[in-house]
Amino acid sequence: MEDDILAELLNVEEELEEVQGQIRVLISRQDKLYEKQSELKALLEACQGSESPSNAKVSAPVENWAGSFEWDKEVDDIRFNVFGISEYRVNQCEIINAVMSGRDVLVIMAAGGGKSLCYQLPAILRNGVALVVSPLLSLIQDQVMGLSALGIPASMLTSNTSKEDEKMIYKALEKGEGELKILYVTPEKISKSKRFMSKLEKCHHAGRLSLISIDEAHCCSQWGHDFRPDYKNLSILKTQFPSVPMIALTATATQRVQTDLMEMLHISKCVKFVSTVNRPNLFYEVREKSSAAKVVIDEVTDFICGSYPNKESGIVYCFTRKECEQVAKELRERGILADHYHADMDANERERVHLRWSNNRIQVIVGTVAFGMGINKPDVRFVIHHSLSKSMETYYQESGRAGRDGLPADCLLFFRPGDVPRQSSMVFYENSGLQNLYDIVRFCQSKRSCRRNAFFHHFGEPLQDCNGMCDNCAHPTETKEVDASTQAKIIVSLLKEMQENDQRATMLQLVDKLKVNSRGSGGATPTIPDLKREELEQLIVQLVLDRVLKEEFQHTAYSTNAYVTIGPLWKQLVQGKKMVKLEISVNSRGSRTNIKAVKCKHLAGLELKLDDFRKELSSCHGGIFPHAVLSTQQISTLSTERPDSLEQLEKLIGKTKTEKYGERILDCIRQYVETEVPNGSVKEGDSIQHRPTKRAKTKKALINIDTSEDEQC
């Protein structure tokens, strides 16, 4: 009886979760409509007002942040002549206007979207010093260096600041001496240094505190993925300086995190600018991860050599420090310039590795999550997850370090159910840790759903077109859905039997036991039919996600072990009220890896051709054409299929893109075909006769195939 009620309760909770997801989407839509409504009302008022001569000078209605303002000319001048930026990106202009108007502002803008400009530009224009709170020393150093290079007077006050510099900064705050426009501090400075706060008070009193910026603002919320206790104390800033505009910025914040951080920073009346989480230039892919470590390294190597033979930069994320070192070593042994990065390394050594990577002296950094916030290298072409991330937010942030320059980049995650307990034993004590982990596990297990839509869903955004920029949309795996209820019942009965005998098993031990039983030596437990080892692991994880099973944790002196036991919905399954479905691949996408390996070893020439083709496409549209329009995979397909009609093109890249860009793409392909290799096949040592086209007159006429790529591989 009690079990039934519990089971029903869980069902209701599951449904509630789903409904809450839908509500989040609706609330976000409602927010946007409210914003639009107030914008239109203000516009209407302004139109009506402009008929009376006394209002003739109103330059922009309130809340119409895209309108014209008295500072427009100066802002444009600084944007162009100081920052060298010719055009604003989405929302930048509006945010700058809102800050310049003295409003508090919350900015949610994807990684690489250009958040810094939104506070740096008003900081230059407004009178006095802007305070920027940022969580990481390396991030602060980068920003101050960048600003100084642009001739903007910026400083930082951290534990590394010399006494002399500190004195100068305090004089600038207190007395307005010297030139200082932007001051970066860590949150600890606000919460722990009374001296600093008193100088800031004086600065404000003299009317010289121009604005306050809170970078990586999601760290305020304990529902966010990177909660920092010191961020909690930042509430003092609005209390002490209520008239100073505050701008809080982050790349990721669910509705719940947004509400939380607005409350914590006391900016409930702020203007909110939420840009989409969509990173259209990123191609998301999840691959099945082999249980053999060597095979995984081979696949990573093949991917890097095959897709990025010109040593374009990338990151490989690993779970443990030891794994980082091992993976970096093995990549080096396979000819890839790689080094490791983790928290156990001496700070100087970490900085040395980071610098070598930033300067393109090494191609790949193999890091733990410690290689995180503050990486602002724009041309990272790939982020590979050797192991699963702990949540959708973390994965979005980590993979988002690719392609910050807007050019196509790859995000590849290697997933195997066996990695789940490794993560769960680390996150189970965190607030919603397991729930967050299971969300990303669902993302990985899915062989059909659009990866991009999963992000939209998670961040409560209306769905957008993926444009074939994920594995499941670009080349769906053939899958079949099998009813695994029988196998699931066997697993439950085995676990019950073990529980009665006071035994427990980790996931891997459970799989071993089931496999032994299926070979006929397992005693009383029935045999488990038809499932391979990997499929069994997949099924167990599926059952955990479906709450038929659950994970339990036990600490030992050295580690925490995750055990699988029966979960709250086991009875539903046994009574036939719950069916368990398992998605199984019919043809594995894994074969693409082999294609890449072959490409790496034998088709270096075709890579060159592909590169030419990409450049051709690029020059078609002022150099920005392929970003977000064609994925690397699509460019590759076009270069081999060479469609010569809109109908053929539509089949390869879809209707919308064909309607928008079809003619121009076909034009590019025609020009590209003129430069093709005789017979269309290339062997090592061949030369490609490259006939210059109208657009490619300056290109080298003869390209020798460089077989040195083979050696790298």
Ligand SMILES: Nc1ncnc2c1ncn2[C@@H]1O[C@H](COP(=O)(O)OP(=O)(O)OP(=O)(O)O)[C@@H](O)[C@H]1O
């Ligand atoms: N309007 C623009 N046009 C061209 N480049 C821009 C524009 N705005 C910003 N950038 C450039 O884009 C890059 C990313 O900007 P920025 O570092 O501000 O991103 P971000 O949103 O803070 O990203 P992250 O969350 O990853 O730190 C920088 O190199 C910056 O100079």
